[in-house]
Amino acid sequence: MDPIHIKAAERDALISRKPRLRRDEASRYLETQFGLTYAPATLATLATRGGGPAYHLANRTPLYPKTALDEWAIEKLGPLRSSTSDTL
Template identity: 75%
Template sequence: MIEQNNPLAGSEVLTLPPALRKPRLRRDEASQYLELAHGISLAPSTLATMATRGGGPAFQKINRTPLYPRTSLDEWAVEKLGDLRTSTSEE
């Protein structure tokens, strides 16, 4: 389920915990957000690895702290999930 003010909102509504309603999330919060909003389970350490090797969601840094904009997490999740399929043989 997704929040009403989220561009990905459909008919479902998710009430996020207050800590995950911020516009930018720390790595552990980003991990929780991806799980709750998109059903994607990624450990904070996996996000850290992706930040160094590439392939993860876009982030910003304030000093040494990575911050993930929620919009960036949503865009990355939609891209990774891809289109809906009706068969495993679809490419």
Template identity: 60%
Template sequence: MTEELKPASAGSAELCLPPALRKPRLRRWEAAEYLKLVHGVEVAPATLAKYASVGGGPGYQKSLRTPLYPREELDRWAAERLGGVITHSGQA
């Protein structure tokens, strides 16, 4: 069995990611795919581009003109966007 085909319980979640998404910094289209696969947050690359211009999205770095999203920043943003775990649907 190759590393890419191991079930999630067989080791770290990193082994289940496609090789392109294991890099420390991801291009915008890779960041969108990472957010969907790892966190279940569907966001289009164009939406990430809009957030980069108006605010509200994950932090990124630039290499010349290319925005690069650190995976830690994507994880932080997704957790913030998802909010806390809800245990009941009653009103507070």
């Protein structure tokens, strides 16, 4: 089946089974798991400038381990707060 015609729920199920994700899948994973919206192009920019999640290169294809995405997202979110007056 062509990836364009896969329903969102089916795509999420496929993503949940993969240990490493391509950029477009990593973007979707960050949004569904953490509510962080980063376009694949933004992840590409972060890969060249620094500050993005760690990844492996398989030939020329970046593959993001889910553990690296999780760690990076949690760092971006910061600690939980119970009030706007909480300090770090």
